[in-house]
Amino acid sequence: MIGTTGKRIGAATAALTLTLGMTACASEDGASGGSESETDKTITMGIIPSWTDGLSTAYLWKNILEKDGYTVEIEEINDAAPLYTGLAEGDIDVYPSAWPEVTHASYMEEYGDDIEDLGAYYDNAKLTVAVPEYSDLESIEDLVGKSADYDGKIVGIEAGAGLTKAVQDSVIPEYGLDEDGWELQTSSTPAMLNALEEAVKAEEDIVVTLWRPFWANNEFPVRDLKDPKGALGEAEGLHELATKGFSEEFPEVAEMMGNAKLDDEQYGTLEDQVVNKHEGDPAAGVEAWIAENQDWVDGLKG
Secondary structure, three states, X not given: OHHHHHHHHHHOOHHHOOOOOOOOOOOOOOOOOOOXXXXXXXXXXEEOOOOHHHHHXXXXXXXXXXXXXXXXXXXXXXXXXXHHHHHHHOOXXXXXEEOOOOOOHHHHHHHHHHEEEEEEEEEEEEEEEEEEXXXXXXXXXXXXXXXXXXXXXXXXOOOOOHHHHHHHHHHHHHOOOOOOOXXXXXXXXXXXXXXXXXXXXXXXXXXXXXXXXXXXXXXXXXXXXXXXXXXXXXXXXXXXXXXXXHHHHOHHHHHHHHHXXXXXXXXXXXXXXXXXXXXXXXXXXXXXXXXXXXXXXXXXXX
């Protein structure tokens, strides 16, 4: 499985790259408060493409909503900060897989007044610091005194990610890792995954930031380090967030998103279809998943 991972990483990012600019989706004729038949039925969803929870759910909703007559545009954005800004300003209609309870709490504090929470579709998401299964490390506490063995680097993802903030501002000081010479190396999700893949192939030690749910936990032989101090926070829900006024403009869509609930098996098979089995073609992955889960789709309308 590891031999094809490079392709899969590219499938989740470079092969899908569109434009990083954000465009307004609502026309002046589609004023908030009108019925859906009277408004522009175009919905723009914002995602960070390398974060495959958003990638998978955005294409899932695109499939479902376009069959109901909507036009769904997916805007790929390079970081969480501009995504939340676009959501608050109305340039983005929906962020289909946000982490507002813990990971993105600071963004909600800043922009929450201009954002609607349509509900949580998954309720057991969590941030992790992980190592390969062959590592002797069992806990984040075990990193103390080991910085020289790892060049003092925890390999991270995007600088604006909530996971990055949690590790930098909570994990490192809570465990005294800064005093031991550790630092968080920010880059991007694909870069982190490439570094992890290379280390695993060579059976070399590495410490990375990860999260659940995420396909890489099944693709790579990795183990979460225990977090006895709770520095990474509790498990949280993954929510559909919308720009303020969305539920008035698109009440049927808001209701469907509020009804959406995925368990571990459903989420895992969705992401596997999108990222792995149909690499580079998320629409095909979603179509395959829906073929096996039509009852779930039918249940969205109550």
